[in-house]
Amino acid sequence: MSLAAGRPRTDGPARGRPRSEAVERAIIEGVMKLLEDGVPFAELSIERVARTAGVGKATIYRRWAGKEELFVDVVRAAEPAEPELPGTSMRDDLVVLLESLRLRGLAHRSSAILHNVHAQIKSSPKLWEAYHAGVILPRRNLGLEVLRRGQRDGELRTDVDLELANDMFVGPILVRSVMRPDADLPDDLAERVVDTVLAGLRPPDATRP
Template sequence: MASIAKGVRGRPRSEAVERSIVEGVLKMIEDGVPLTDLSIERIARTAGVGKATIYRRWSGKEELFVDVMRSLDDPPPELAGESMRGDLTTLLDHVRRRGVNLRSSALLHNVFAQAKSLPKLWDAYQQIVIEPQRRVMLDVLRRGVENGELRADVDLLLANDLIVGPMLARTVLRSDAPLDDDLAERIVDTVLAGLRPPLRPTG
């Protein structure tokens, strides 16, 4: 795992040690421990290392949490590029699968719940997880305008929110809501029904 922290010069880094620390944090998050309750002492005790071992790799727990988020984040999925609808469905299903995954879902709920108390972590989550996916989706929507799949007057930022919003509502705000396999497809089709150009009369 590539940590963002600076190690002590000349000291060999142990991937196994870093992984045990990250795994310890993830296990506690899965068990429902709030991020604000995860002290360096508690993390060190869970990982079976000394506090100095953690501080050699991360300046504090917020920097450590950034690497924890990075360890769970998958890059945006590869897109077929055959249609705007198909690519939007692929991207949105990536969000759905993150909600289904126990670890990433627990971390997502923790980050959202404590965004105000850990602003640096929230900013990092935006940069690491949200922004890369947002850029890709906006590119797909722009391509949809260019090839006539989407109306030219559509506000693309708003369209992005209309597509992603319902999935975030189910993965973050409504933990009891079902995340069916075809949910991404149904959301995309519902939104696009109001954003596509009107059909031209034939004849």
Template sequence: MAAPSVERTARTAGVGKATVYRRWPGTEELLVDLLRSAGPVRPEPPGTSVRDGLVVLPEAVRPRGEARRSSAALHTASAQLHGHPRLREAYRRTVVEPHRRAALDVLRRGVAAGEIRPDADVELLADLLGGPLVLRAAAAPGADLGGDLPALIVDTVLSGAAVRR
């Protein structure tokens, strides 16, 4: 797979390099913007139950995973993350971290409301909520990402973190 470049992007789009450079200072910024465009950066969980707030989060990741599978541009941009530390850091900062903060906010609200055990590791719970969809999207082409999967993930994680009554 050829590395993306501003030159190749401009040629494919049928514009001059200056047109691309007016919007993006370089290839890394262009790729981050492309990856960011695949879905909502930070979903807004409803202020209802912790479960409802958490189900929104993997549901927001699902279209991003499906888009990466079907879009050659997104697949190429995703593949570039591994070899470009600055790109990976920009992606983490602008795409991954806002989503993770949303999950942590909901989980901490759950601890404060008494729905999640106070000794629960909310950092680990946030990883457990996002991991299954990311793994399926990246490592299991064709795996089902839809249906009840987001709710199943949340229910499974919460069953281990819930306060026992």
């Protein structure tokens, strides 16, 4: 599996020599190979990763503080790339965000490595903390920012609890992806969820799409 382009980074500025995309790709694909071979996270040492990727341990530590941070970037590389929001309206941005979530749900169903990765994330508190801080929280904050802009621009009632509203948009797709893995994830699901929820959250005089 190849490294996804344009993935966000959570570790700070590079230390030492400049980053090499080819080296990072080799390291992440080295982790993927070990996972595909059935190596559990507990046995995924930096030394073993370095040997598989054909690099030195110092090369890895220049890029990641430890294997938890590296593992989070492996998840990013295996998942669909982060979406670029159109910025035309709150509704359009929400549809793009939920479509990205739907595609991740489809990827998790079809990818044995993603299924394996997420199972290991859930079993390790330290890994879950790194995944939550580096992946889940930034995505949630992006959704909240979209809702704040919509509220400011009159697309959303001013009395709406944005944290709750965000859960109302994201919840249906997460339920279908995680709690109901046999449920359909049709192409129009993101639009249907957004329009259904917005029907009850728009100001009375707001313009419909």
